[in-house]
Amino acid sequence: MTLPAPPLRLLLIEDDEDDFLIIRDLLREAGNLHYVLDWVDSFERGRCAIDSGVHDLYLIDNRLGSDSGLELVRHASARSMHQPLILLTGQDDSELDARALELGASDYLVKGQFDGRLLGRSIRYALERASARERLGRSDSRAALLQRCLEASYNGVVIVDAQAPDQPIIYANPAFERITGYREEEILGRNCRFLQGNQPYQPALEEIRRSLAEQREVHVVLRNFRKDGSAFWNDLYIAPVPDERGVVTHYVGVQNDISERKRFESELAYNASHDVLTGLPNRSLLEDRLLQGCQIARRYSRELAVMLIDLDGFKPINDTFGHAVGDKVLVEVAQRMGAQIRPGDTLARLGGDEFVVLLPDLAHGEDVLLVAERLIRSISRPYHLNELELHVTASIGITLSDGEIEQPMKLIQQADLAMYQAKQHGRNNYQWYTEHLNQEVSERMTLRNELQKAIAGMSFELHYQPQIDTRSGLVIGSEALLRWPHAERGMISPLRFIPVAEDTGQIIPISQWVLDTACRHNRQLLDRGLARGAISVNISAVHFLRSNFIETVRRALDSSGLPANLLELEITESVLLKNAERAIYLLHELKKIGVGLALDDFGTGYSSLSYLKDLPIDKVKIDRSFVQELISDPRDAAITQGIISMAHHLDLKVVAEGVETPEQAAFLERNQCDAFQGFLYARPMPFAELEGYLQRQAALAMAGH
Numbered sequence: 033m034t035l036p037a038p039p040l041r042l043l044l045i046e047d048d049e050d051d052f053l054i055i056r057d058l059l060r061e062a063g064n065l066h067y068v069l070d071w072v073d074s075f076e077r078g079r080c081a082i083d084s085g086v087h088d089l090y091l092i093d094n095r096l097g098s099d100s101g102l103e104l105v106r107h108a109s110a111r112s113m114h115q116p117l118i119l120l121t122g123q124d125d126s127e128l129d130a131r132a133l134e135l136g137a138s139d140y141l142v143k144g145q146f147d148g149r150l151l152g153r154s155i156r157y158a159l160e161r162a163s164a165r166e167r168l169g170r171s172d173s174r175a176a177l178l179q180r181c182l183e184a185s186y187n188g189v190v191i192v193d194a195q196a197p198d199q200p201i202i203y204a205n206p207a208f209e210r211i212t213g214y215r216e217e218e219i220l221g222r223n224c225r226f227l228q229g230n231q232p233y234q235p236a237l238e239e240i241r242r243s244l245a246e247q248r249e250v251h252v253v254l255r256n257f258r259k260d261g262s263a264f265w266n267d268l269y270i271a272p273v274p275d276e277r278g279v280v281t282h283y284v285g286v287q288n289d290i291s292e293r294k295r296f297e298s299e300l301a302y303n304a305s306h307d308v309l310t311g312l313p314n315r316s317l318l319e320d321r322l323l324q325g326c327q328i329a330r331r332y333s334r335e336l337a338v339m340l341i342d343l344d345g346f347k348p349i350n351d352t353f354g355h356a357v358g359d360k361v362l363v364e365v366a367q368r369m370g371a372q373i374r375p376g377d378t379l380a381r382l383g384g385d386e387f388v389v390l391l392p393d394l395a396h397g398e399d400v401l402l403v404a405e406r407l408i409r410s411i412s413r414p415y416h417l418n419e420l421e422l423h424v425t426a427s428i429g430i431t432l433s434d435g436e437i438e439q440p441m442k443l444i445q446q447a448d449l450a451m452y453q454a455k456q457h458g459r460n461n462y463q464w465y466t467e468h469l470n471q472e473v474s475e476r477m478t479l480r481n482e483l484q485k486a487i488a489g490m491s492f493e494l495h496y497q498p499q500i501d502t503r504s505g506l507v508i509g510s511e512a513l514l515r516w517p518h519a520e521r522g523m524i525s526p527l528r529f530i531p532v533a534e535d536t537g538q539i540i541p542i543s544q545w546v547l548d549t550a551c552r553h554n555r556q557l558l559d560r561g562l563a564r565g566a567i568s569v570n571i572s573a574v575h576f577l578r579s580n581f582i583e584t585v586r587r588a589l590d591s592s593g594l595p596a597n598l599l600e601l602e603i604t605e606s607v608l609l610k611n612a613e614r615a616i617y618l619l620h621e622l623k624k625i626g627v628g629l630a631l632d633d634f635g636t637g638y639s640s641l642s643y644l645k646d647l648p649i650d651k652v653k654i655d656r657s658f659v660q661e662l663i664s665d666p667r668d669a670a671i672t673q674g675i676i677s678m679a680h681h682l683d684l685k686v687v688a689e690g691v692e693t694p695e696q697a698a699f700l701e702r703n704q705c706d707a708f709q710g711f712l713y714a715r716p717m718p719f720a721e722l723e724g725y726l727q728r729q730a731a732l733a734m735a736g737h
C-alpha cells in the first residue's frame with residue numbers, strides 16, 4: 033500500500049488580513065492543488081519562517097509595513113534556499129518584476145490581476161522549476177564526484193568513442209598516465225593499439241577483437257608497452273557503455289600493471305622446480321623430464337640414459353672449510369658438468385652432493401660412457417677457491433632404458449644402486465646397473481632387518497682361532513671371530529653381514545658386544561690358568577673412529593678385569609684411509625692403555641707404506657690371499673718375503689693368516705715368519721672347545737712336544 037503524498041505547505045507572508053482572506057479564497061479555487069496554508073503577518077515572522085525552512089513555497093507580499101517583501105526574497109537567496117518564492121505586489125511595476133526574478137523569485141503576481149486558476153498554475157510551475165533545478169544540481173555534483181573518483185583511482189581508466197572511426201581515446205585518467213608513461217594529450221584521438229608495441233599477435237588481442245565485435249565485456253592479461261618501450265603485464269577489463277537506447281557509444285577499459293605480481297609468480301614457479309644454490313632443475317622438475325625422456329625414447333626408439341653422480345670427498349671439504357666453500361665447490365661442479373652435456377639433456381641436483389644427468393636421446397646406450405668419462409675428468413680437475421686448492425672426484429651409477437618403464441623414477445633408484453657399486457669399487461669411476469644389483473639390494477634389506485632382530489637378542493657367538501708360534505709350536509694368542517647362527521639360513525658369514533652392519537651403523541652394538549665378550553672369555557681362561565697370550569678382536573673402522581672408542585675399550589677391560597696386555601686389537605688399513613691423522617692419534621692412546629695392536633689384512637690396502645713407521649703397532653698380519661698362492665705364484669712369495677723383511681726392519685712381529693698346508697708353513701718358517709694362523713693348526717672354534725684345545729695344548733707342552 034502506498035501512502036498518499038503529504039499536502040504542500042504554503043506560507044503567506046502578508047500584513048493585511050483582508051488580502052490574506054482573498055488569497056486564501058483564491059487558493060481554494062486553484063483546483064488540483066493539495067495544500068495547507070499558513071499565514072504570518074509581519075516581515076520579522078516571515079523571516080523566521082523562511083529560516084525554519086519547513087514550507088514548500090512562500091507567497092510574499094511586497095509591502096510589509098515599512099519593510100519590503102523583496103528584502104525577504106534577497107534574504108532567502110542569500111541562504112541558498114531551494115523552495116520557490118512568489119512575490120505579490122499591489123501594482124504592476126516591470127522594474128520591480130525584473131528585480132524580483134533577478135533576486136531569485138519564481139514569479140511576480142499583481143494583486144487583483146490574477147484569479148485562483150492563475151495563482152494555482154504559478155504555484156505549480158514554481159514548484160516544478162525548483163524541483164528540476166534541484167535534480168540538475170544533484171546530477172552536476174554526481175558528475176563532478178565521478179570525475180574526481182576516476183582521477184583518484186589506482187586503476188588506469190581509458191574511455192574510447194565506439195561510434196567514431198577507429199574508436200579513438202577520449203579520456204585517460206592519471207593512473208593510466210602513470211602506468212603507460214603517456215600524457216593524456218599525447219593519446220587523445222588515437223586508437224589503443226599503440227600499447228601493443230611489436231607484439232600484435234598475442235592470443236589476448238584476439239579475444240579483445242572478438243568481444244568488441246560482439247559488443248560484450250572481456251577480461252584479459254596481455255603484454256603492453258610503455259612510452260619508454262619497456263614491456264608490462266596489463267590486467268585489462270573492457271566493458272561496452274550503451275546509451276539509454278542500448279546503443280554502445282563508448283568502451284571503458286580498466287587496467288592494472290601486474291608485472292610485479294607476474295614476476296613474483298614466475299619466481300615462485302622457478303623456485304619450486306629449481307635448486308636455489310646451483311639454479312639446476314630439482315627433483316620435482318627432474319621427474320617431469322624423466323617422464324618426457326621416456327616418452328621420447330619410446331616414440332623414436334632411442335635409448336634413455338640416467339646417471340647418478342655422487343661426489344667423493346665432498347663432506348670433508350664442508351666439514352673442514354665450512355659450508356660457504358662447500359657451496360662454491362658445488363656450484364663449480366654444476367657448471368663443469370653443465371658444460372659436458374648437450375641442449376636437450378638434463379642436469380639436475382637431487383640435494384647435497386648428488387646430481388643426476390638425463391640423456392634422453394641416445395642412438396646407442398654405450399654412448400653414455402663418453403659423457404660419463406668426460407664428467408669424471410672434468411669434476412676431478414682441482415678447484416681453486418680462496419687460495420685453496422681442493423680436490424673432489426665423482427662416483428657415477430648408470431642405467432639405461434628404452435622408455436618402456438612403468439615408474440620412471442625407478443631409473444633413479446637403479447642409477448643410485450649402481451653409484452653405490454662405484455663407491456665400493458674405490459670411487460672416481462662409473463658402474464652400470466644390473467638386475468643382479470637389485471637382488472643384492474633386496475637381500476641386503478632383508479639381512480638388515482634380520483640383523484636388527486639378532487642385535488635385539490644378541491644372538492651371536494664368538495669363535496676363536498689360535499695363533500701358533502713358528503719356532504715353539506705353542507699357542508701365543510687367539511683371534512675372536514664373530515658368528516651369526518641363523519635359525520633358517522644356518523651360520524651366516526661375517527663377510528656377508530658385517531658390511532651391511534657397517535653401512536647401517538648396526539656394527540656399533542655388535543662390535544661392542546664382541547669386545548666385551550672377548551675380554552670376559554680371556555679373563556675366564558686366565559682364571560682357569562689357560563690364557564695363552566692375547567685375544568685379538570677385529571675392530572671395524574666405523575667403530576674405531578667413533579669419538580668414544582678409547583672409552584669403550586677401557587670399560588671392556590675394567591668390567592672384565594682383563595689385563596690390557598691380554599687384549600689385542602686388529603685394525604685394517606681402511607681405518608687409515610678414512611682418517612689417517614685421527615687413526616694414528618687413537619692408536620697412540622690405545623698403546624698408552626697397554627693393549628696390543630695388529631695391522632690386519634696387510635698388503636691388500638692401497639695406502640702408502642710410509643705411514644707404517646709412524647704407527648705404534650706390534651704386528652702385521654699377512655693376508656691369506658698371499659699365503660694361499662705362496663707356493664704356486666712366485667709373485668705372492670716375493671710379496672710375502674718383502675712384508676716379513678720390512679716388518680722385521682721396523683721391529684714388528686709377523687703373523688701369516690690362512691696357513692693351510694705344510695708347504696706354506698715351511699716356506700713361511702724359512703722366511704722367519706713369527707706366527708701362523710690357519711686350518712693347518714686349528715679352525716675357528718666355539719669358546720667351550722677352545723678351553724679343551726688349550727688344555728690339550730698345555731698338556732702337550734708339559735709333555736715336552
Ligand SMILES: Nc1nc2c(ncn2[C@@H]2O[C@H](COP(=O)(O)O[C@H]3[C@@H](O)[C@H](n4cnc5c(=O)[nH]c(N)nc54)O[C@@H]3COP(=O)(O)O)[C@@H](O)[C@H]2O)c(=O)[nH]1
Nearest residue numbers: 513514526527546570571572689690691692709710711716
Ligand atoms: N669387524 C669385525 N670383523 C670380523 C669379526 N669377526 C670376523 N670378522 C671379519 O670377517 C671376515 C671373515 O671372517 P671369517 O669368516 O671368520 O674368516 C676368518 C677365518 O675363519 C678365516 N680363516 C682362518 N684360517 C683360514 C684358513 O686356513 N683358510 C681359510 N680359507 N680361511 C681361514 O680367515 C678369517 C680371519 O680373517 P682376519 O680377520 O682377516 O684375520 C674377516 O675379514 C674377519 O676379520 C668381528 O668380530 N668384527
